Amino acid sequence: MKKQNLIAVLAAMMLAASTGCLGGLDSVDPPGTPDPNPNPDPNPNPNPNPDPQPTAAQQLFDTNVKPLLSSCGDAACHGGTGTYPLKFLGTDDTTWYDTVTSEQSLTGGFEPTLASLIIKLSEPHHDLPAWTDTQSAAITEWLLQERVDRNLDPIDPGTGDPPPPTDADAALAQWSGCMTKSNWDDAQMGEWANKRTNNGEQCSQCHYQGAYRFNTNNDNDTMFQMNQYQLFIISFFTVETELDGTVKVIPAMDKIMRMGNGSTLHQRFNVDPNDQYFQYLQNFYDLTNATMAAGQCGPAQFPQL
Numbered sequence: 001m002k003k004q005n006l007i008a009v010l011a012a013m014m015l016a017a018s019t020g021c022l023g024g025l026d027s028v029d030p031p032g033t034p035d036p037n038p039n040p041d042p043n044p045n046p047n048p049n050p051d052p053q054p055t056a057a058q059q060l061f062d063t064n065v066k067p068l069l070s071s072c073g074d075a076a077c078h079g080g081t082g083t084y085p086l087k088f089l090g091t092d093d094t095t096w097y098d099t100v101t102s103e104q105s106l107t108g109g110f111e112p113t114l115a116s117l118i119i120k121l122s123e124p125h126h127d128l129p130a131w132t133d134t135q136s137a138a139i140t141e142w143l144l145q146e147r148v149d150r151n152l153d154p155i156d157p158g159t160g161d162p163p164p165p166t167d168a169d170a171a172l173a174q175w176s177g178c179m180t181k182s183n184w185d186d187a188q189m190g191e192w193a194n195k196r197t198n199n200g201e202q203c204s205q206c207h208y209q210g211a212y213r214f215n216t217n218n219d220n221d222t223m224f225q226m227n228q229y230q231l232f233i234i235s236f237f238t239v240e241t242e243l244d245g246t247v248k249v250i251p252a253m254d255k256i257m258r259m260g261n262g263s264t265l266h267q268r269f270n271v272d273p274n275d276q277y278f279q280y281l282q283n284f285y286d287l288t289n290a291t292m293a294a295g296q297c298g299p300a301q302f303p304q305l
Contacts, residue, residue, distance in 0.1 A: 057145040064138040105210040116209035178297035187284035190220035197267035
């Protein structure tokens with residue numbers, strides 16, 4: 001082979017080898033091309049489920065309310081396990097916010113004037129000293145912030161009015177407006193505070209301040225008033241939907257009987273429909289229905305705070 005031809009072959013082989021190593025010369029961006037990703041993410045795999053930040057209300061609870069409850073957390077009081085007194089603090093103080101906010105009787109549905117967390121320590125019979133004005137104000141501030149965070153007072157931006165009640169709420173509000181103290185007394189409904197479990201405990205021992213939204217305060221006047229509120233009217237009444245779609249208030253017999261049969265570990269009690277206490281409830285229901293039929297009810301609304 002001539003010298004000139006050998007040089008040409010060697011040059012061609014070297015060019016082919018260099019092209020293979022570079023992956024193709026035409027794949028290289030020309031000089032001056034901007035970087036398509038000048039600021040790469042330093043953490044390409046962030047936590048897809050970061051811990052949620054506490055709400056403003058929870059921060060108020062943790063800072064101002066939780067320390068107040070530390071004196072209530074003893075197992076002989078509201079800590080530990082069991083059913084009486086109400087063990088709303090459980091065994092782990094890291095869960096106090098969840099357990100307290102899940103018990104509506106404690107928060108009064110986040111309405112301070114109904115919250116047993118405030119009311120209970122404003123009464124002389126409680127084991128601990130009453131809240132000071134500053135302590136009550138701290139709890140009130142927290143509850144009102146919960147209303148804001150939970151949007152419990154929604155306003156129609158067009159009219160400035162709150163939304164209309166659901167059918168069930170409207171029916172119960174009408175029933176509340178028909179409840180009268182004279183019918184309550186005639187039916188002896190206040191005696192429910194004295195109904196005993198099979199262990200001999202009275203309903204009022206656990207439900208004096210409406211624990212679990214069942215209010216049997218041993219003061220008859222207070223018990224009547226509290227059972228008119230939306231929070232507690234479901235102690236003894238519920239609603240059912242008729243075939244035509246209308247909603248009707250009925251006595252909550254089934255719910256009360258389930259409790260008496262041990263549902264959710266409730267202490268058992270006599271659930272015979274002929275039991276005098278169930279007769280008290282039926283009598284009050286009948287008297288209230290008669291008041292409604294006679295057109296003698298008050299405004300169809302829950303008591304105004």
